[in-house]
Amino acid sequence: KAGVTQTPRYLIKTRGQQVTLSCSPISGHRSVSWYQQTPGQGLQFLFEYFSETQRNKGNFPGRFSGRQFSNSRSEMNVSTLELGDSALYLCASSLKQGEYGYTFGSGTRLTVV
């Protein structure tokens, strides 16, 4: 059974640019959540999608957005990148909305220069 697939694994972007990250959940999983992980802040919740609808949102600025497609794949977009956006972005999927825990993908390491 394939796990959670995130692409790309690494990205280097310049301040002011925008970036799109992709996540394919485990087959059959309809809930996808996104987290930002940094050494200082740990894992911070970005948003959660279930059946193409955003069900929860964390305390991030509007520059961070996402969407989920009918096949449960999800994308996350960050516009007008700032240096502080450099982080590991993790996608996690679950059958129901995290009720029994999440399976995380390997993450996308974003570096903003």
Add this chain to the structure above:
Amino acid sequence: QKEVEQNSGPLSVPEGAIASLNCTYSDRGSQSFFWYRQYSGKSPELIMFIYSNGDKEDGRFTAQLNKASQYVSLLIRDSQPSDSATYLCAATSGTYKYIFGTGTRLKVLA
């Protein structure tokens, strides 16, 4: 600001000993609690979850929950060097939104 607090460590234990990892949470409405293990350079992986007060055992791992004290712990029996990792505690806040602690780094000494 709803929080989950963990001691960052490192917590060093000798091989074969019991490692005790602790976590407190601020949201009295939290219903579900999770422990994840994260090896350096890897993504978190779920160890176990607990919903009810008391103990829940899974192999060498035991999760303990005390909702009155807002306290969750993870015991690892017969600790092995391969258990050396960062352990993340998470609590649900609202509808299945997780709040993660910053993790405790465990070092099991051979």
